[in-house]
Amino acid sequence: MEAWQKELAASLVKPAALEEHFGVELPGLEAVSSRYPMRIPPYYLELMEGPGDPLWRQAVPDFAELSEPQGLSDPLGEDDLSPVPALIHRYADRVVLLVSGACALYCRFCTRKRRVGTETMDCSNSQIDAAIEYIATTPAVRDVILSGGDPLLLEDHRLESILSRLRAVDHVEMIRIGSRVPVTLPSRITPELCRMLSRFHPLYLNTHFNHPAELTPESAAACALLADSGIVLGNQTVLLRGVNDHPEIMRRLNVGLLRMRVRPYYLHQMDLACGTAHFRTPIATGLSIMEALRGPTSGLALPHYVIDLPGGLGKVELLPEQRRGSGEAVEVRSPAGLWVSYPDIGS
Numbered sequence: 001m002e003a004w005q006k007e008l009a010a011s012l013v014k015p016a017a018l019e020e021h022f023g024v025e026l027p028g029l030e031a032v033s034s035r036y037p038m039r040i041p042p043y044y045l046e047l048m049e050g051p052g053d054p055l056w057r058q059a060v061p062d063f064a065e066l067s068e069p070q071g072l073s074d075p076l077g078e079d080d081l082s083p084v085p086a087l088i089h090r091y092a093d094r095v096v097l098l099v100s101g102a103c104a105l106y107c108r109f110c111t112r113k114r115r116v117g118t119e120t121m122d123c124s125n126s127q128i129d130a131a132i133e134y135i136a137t138t139p140a141v142r143d144v145i146l147s148g149g150d151p152l153l154l155e156d157h158r159l160e161s162i163l164s165r166l167r168a169v170d171h172v173e174m175i176r177i178g179s180r181v182p183v184t185l186p187s188r189i190t191p192e193l194c195r196m197l198s199r200f201h202p203l204y205l206n207t208h209f210n211h212p213a214e215l216t217p218e219s220a221a222a223c224a225l226l227a228d229s230g231i232v233l234g235n236q237t238v239l240l241r242g243v244n245d246h247p248e249i250m251r252r253l254n255v256g257l258l259r260m261r262v263r264p265y266y267l268h269q270m271d272l273a274c275g276t277a278h279f280r281t282p283i284a285t286g287l288s289i290m291e292a293l294r295g296p297t298s299g300l301a302l303p304h305y306v307i308d309l310p311g312g313l314g315k316v317e318l319l320p321e322q323r324r325g326s327g328e329a330v331e332v333r334s335p336a337g338l339w340v341s342y343p344d345i346g347s
């Protein structure tokens with residue numbers, strides 16, 4: 001076993017272990033973690049200060065996950081956009097390839113929380129083979145995004161096999177990897193991994209920092225290794241109530257990312273996934289955060305604030321003029337120019 005695999009194996013997976021670690025009582029959380037799995041690697045555990053802090057909220061199960069009647073199990077309509085199970089094809093020229101069902105840490109706000117870390121996330125070799133075959137026979141696809149789950153939880157040789165088969169397809173011009181391990185398990189970013197990855201340029205990696213407390217020397221070193229290998233680094237943040245829904249936190253996060261050679265890419269409005277309502281903020285919150293950053297902060301530090309519309313209608317950049325109405329009666333203009341009603345929450 002490599003060092004990162006040993007570290008992953010030492011993760012806390014039961015709320016009872018958290019009670020012991022922090023000396024607090026967390027009665028009944030097993031009911032949540034048996035539905036939506038929990039995993040917290042030792043590295044991230046050490047960054048958590050205690051109940052309710054912004055890292056705790058991202059990582060520790062919460063009763064609110066079970067008490068939501070109206071969330072969507074497939075908020076982005078991804079199941080209908082899957083020509084084969086391991087692939088999502090929504091935009092003509094790019095696809096999402098689901099290569100791993102597991103993550104180092106199971107984020108409580110995950111869009112795919114109905115699937116990640118459970119048996120329903122089947123990323124077996126045969127599923128991946130079928131998806132690569134689809135890509136190879138679909139000439140419009142020039143951009144392949146490896147996702148899951150977390151692609152960097154695959155062992156180097158499995159990842160290498162997927163990358164080299166994709167690279168063998170003439171029309172695949174670029175590959176992106178979406179991974180949260182620089183944030184949750186930075187020891188996974190080894191020099192050997194980076195050497196292997198650097199054979200598959202142009203390669204982009206979008207990671208997922210949500211709070212300045214996640215910008216540590218360890219995560220900075222992981223990002224430096226990746227950047228030194230020529231991988232272009234971006235960051236996708238989810239706007240989360242009680243975690244980062246404040247302009248000053250967002251400013252520190254985004255300028256801190258630039259210092260680590262990571263370019264802020266998207267700020268996602270928390271979508272309508274079932275079991276995540278307690279994280280949702282009004283759209284007005286995101287708009288006012290963006291307004292507070294624009295001007296006072298380097299333009300490079302500004303992500304695009306986007307909303308992924310339900311039913312597979314796609315991502316829209318949320319500019320003030322893309323939204324009309326207020327309170328709960330909000331409409332958002334879809335990429336096709338239609339006004340779509342969106343269940344915003346009042347501010």
Ligand SMILES: *Cc1c(COP(=O)(O)O)cnc(C)c1O
Nearest residue numbers: 088089090091094095096145315
């Ligand atoms: C977000 C997303 C992409 C990538 O979109 P970009 O705006 O190019 O980053 C591709 N496919 C699906 C299904 C997506 O949700």
Ligand code: SF4
Nearest residue numbers: 103106107110149180
């Ligand atoms: S790392 Fe990404 S896919 Fe995995 S649980 Fe977190 S948000 Fe979901």
